[in-house]
Amino acid sequence: MKTSVLEVEDLYVHYFTDTGVVRAVDGASLEVDRGELVALVGESGSGKTTLAYAIMRLVPPPGRIVKGRIILGGIEVLELPEEDIRKLRWKKVSMIFQGAMNSLNPVMRVGDQIVEVLLYHEAIDDIEEGRKRARELFRLVGLDPERIDSYPHELSGGQKQRVVIAMALALNPDLVIADEPTTGLDVTTQAKIMDTIREIQREIGISVLLITHDLPLVAEVADRVYVMYAGKIVETSDVEKIFYKPRHPYTRGLIGAVPSHIGPKKKLVALPGEPPDLRYPPPGCRFHPRCSLAMPICREKEPPLSSRDPRDYVSCWLYRPREAGEND
Numbered sequence: 001m002k003t004s005v006l007e008v009e010d011l012y013v014h015y016f017t018d019t020g021v022v023r024a025v026d027g028a029s030l031e032v033d034r035g036e037l038v039a040l041v042g043e044s045g046s047g048k049t050t051l052a053y054a055i056m057r058l059v060p061p062p063g064r065i066v067k068g069r070i071i072l073g074g075i076e077v078l079e080l081p082e083e084d085i086r087k088l089r090w091k092k093v094s095m096i097f098q099g100a101m102n103s104l105n106p107v108m109r110v111g112d113q114i115v116e117v118l119l120y121h122e123a124i125d126d127i128e129e130g131r132k133r134a135r136e137l138f139r140l141v142g143l144d145p146e147r148i149d150s151y152p153h154e155l156s157g158g159q160k161q162r163v164v165i166a167m168a169l170a171l172n173p174d175l176v177i178a179d180e181p182t183t184g185l186d187v188t189t190q191a192k193i194m195d196t197i198r199e200i201q202r203e204i205g206i207s208v209l210l211i212t213h214d215l216p217l218v219a220e221v222a223d224r225v226y227v228m229y230a231g232k233i234v235e236t237s238d239v240e241k242i243f244y245k246p247r248h249p250y251t252r253g254l255i256g257a258v259p260s261h262i263g264p265k266k267k268l269v270a271l272p273g274e275p276p277d278l279r280y281p282p283p284g285c286r287f288h289p290r291c292s293l294a295m296p297i298c299r300e301k302e303p304p305l306s307s308r309d310p311r312d313y314v315s316c317w318l319y320r321p322r323e324a325g326e327n328d
């Protein structure tokens with residue numbers, strides 16, 4: 001029996017700007033199972049946040065979901081009227097937005113901001129019940145429950161981020177999308193926040209789609225990994241394989257070298273060159289201008305997926321799928 005909480009199939013999300021069409025997500029597919037922590041990694045501008053916005057049906061103009069399918073707990077998200085989508089948000093899927101801790105309402109007590117979400121979704125009968133739930137959520141994310149009466153400026157960055165996580169959990173969603181949830185925090189706080197997310201994820205069995213640049217973090221916490229480059233998923237597999245046996249030259253570049261053990265504490269090795277302008281993506285393999293292994297075909301034809309397994313493939317001409325009857 002399939003246990004996916006999220007399936008994204010061949011999704012295209014473009015920004016129709018005055019200077020051209022930005023192909024931010026250009027044929028991306030991914031799946032998240034119940035109770036899994038799946039990481040989506042890739043350099044800045046590869047389309048990660050745009051993909052997350054599409055799952056929430058929150059792509060800002062001039063962006064538009066051009067085609068594809070998004071299935072959330074069996075529901076076809078792209079076919080729902082806006083009103084029904086609003087009901088799904090927070091309840092089925094919630095998102096910890098990139099930089100969210102800086103967008104808490106500065107003139108509202110943090111607990112009241114959670115009560116507001118609960119009231120909007122008619123999840124509570126009165127304010128007192130909401131405050132009780134907010135205290136429970138604060139305990140869950142490692143905050144002193146009395147902190148519900150604090151204003152954002154009275155909290156540290158790490159505490160504010162915990163408030164944002166509490167808010168994302170308020171309506172017991174099946175899936176939480178966490179977009180760079182620890183960026184901007186000091187290293188120790190980052191580790192503590194991530195431990196909290198992992199603990200909660202195991203304790204209450206939710207699924208998490210973690211978007212991050214932080215590969216050592218991914219090695220520590222993720223079950224599976226999708227590597228995104230210039231709007232496309234170029235490689236996916238379980239976390240061990242990504243770190244022990246990275247196949248795509250981009251993945252190899254991202255993790256620097258094959259580490260001798262899982263959980264490398266090494267710094268990200270900078271890849272040569274820049275990601276392409278997604279208004280004019282290069283033909284063939286989008287990575288070819290930066291790839292030291294590029295062959296003539298790479299400049300002309302888009303590489304096929306190496307396998308039909310949606311959870312274990314690479315898209316690179318070095319790993320072309322085996323033809324019928326072909327031997328090693």
Ligand SMILES: Nc1ncnc2c1ncn2[C@@H]1O[C@H](COP(=O)(O)OP(=O)(O)OP(=O)(O)O)[C@@H](O)[C@H]1O
Nearest residue numbers: 015017022024043044045046047048049050062278
């Ligand atoms: N509102 C917008 N209008 C036009 N282009 C946009 C808009 N938002 C994002 N883009 C473009 O879409 C592409 C993907 O951006 P996106 O923010 O999804 O990347 P990302 O992988 O989340 O990057 P980062 O790691 O920096 O957060 C980029 O080329 C970006 O410039």
Ligand code: SF4
Nearest residue numbers: 285288291298316317
């Ligand atoms: S398809 Fe070619 S250019 Fe692209 S990553 Fe593979 S070898 Fe490099």
Ligand SMILES: [Mg+2]
Nearest residue numbers: 048049050098
């Ligand atoms: Mg982003």
